Amino acid sequence: MDAEIIRDLLQCKLNDEAKPIQLNEEDLAEGIIECELSAYAKVLSLKEEFISIQGVFLALSKACNCKDIRDWVRGENPLLHPFNQCIFWLQVRGLKEEFFTWNVANKLVVAFQGCEEVELRRTKCGLKFFRIKAVLNVGTPLRRLVNFQVRDEVGCGYLAYERLPNLCFKCGLLGHLIRQCPDLGVGADPRKEVVYGLCIKAPM
Ligand SMILES: [Zn+2]
Numbered sequence: 363m364d365a366e367i368i369r370d371l372l373q374c375k376l377n378d379e380a381k382p383i384q385l386n387e388e389d390l391a392e393g394i395i396e397c398e399l400s401a402y403a404k405v406l407s408l409k410e411e412f413i414s415i416q417g418v419f420l421a422l423s424k425a426c427n428c429k430d431i432r433d434w435v436r437g438e439n440p441l442l443h444p445f446n447q448c449i450f451w452l453q454v455r456g457l458k459e460e461f462f463t464w465n466v467a468n469k470l471v472v473a474f475q476g477c478e479e480v481e482l483r484r485t486k487c488g489l490k491f492f493r494i495k496a497v498l499n500v501g502t503p504l505r506r507l508v509n510f511q512v513r514d515e516v517g518c519g520y521l522a523y524e525r526l527p528n529l530c531f532k533c534g535l536l537g538h539l540i541r542q543c544p545d546l547g548v549g550a551d552p553r554k555e556v557v558y559g560l561c562i563k564a565p566m
Pocket residue numbers: 530531532533534535538539540542543544545
């Protein structure tokens with residue numbers, strides 16, 4: 363499922379979205395160790411031996427200091443400034459297991475504007491994902507992808523946003539639906555103009 367979403371996204375024209383975040387081998391070391399231990403545990407359990415391995419259910423909160431979206435300015439009328447930034451929780455899903463490390467989490471904090479918190483979570487099926495709180499510019503299309511580059515290897519994850527308000531599945535902007543999109547030609551069938559997939563909305 364995740365692999366299919368990423369394959370489809372990579373076929374889209376992504377420009378800046380797909381620009382990779384550079385990682386070092388050390389950034390994955392913790393994840394590789396955990397993956398190796400997981401395989402080891404599975405082998406042992408086949409022999410009816412059991413070892414307990416503590417998972418990486420770590421809350422990576424407050425990984426960096428961050429600024430507020432907009433500082434208060436004495437004497438300024440806030441109503442005169444357009445509201446164009448908003449805080450969202452978004453999920454980074456579909457990455458390979460070894461990418462779920464503290465170092466990778468910290469690189470995400472740097473890569474996303476106004477990122478305050480990052481957590482490592484698991485789905486009900488046990489798949490890991492990062493959950494990050496970041497500031498989005500609501501005047502630009504939603505980003506769909508995050509790419510990591512480690513030497514020649516690329517790790518790709520897709521972004522799923524929590525509690526998204528109205529989103530246009532054609533242009534990726536918030537605040538209108540596809541049938542109201544100014545980019546939709548006269549008489550065009552909105553169903554044939556869909557660019558964004560439902561995976562952009564994080565499951566509740
Ligand atoms: Zn639109």
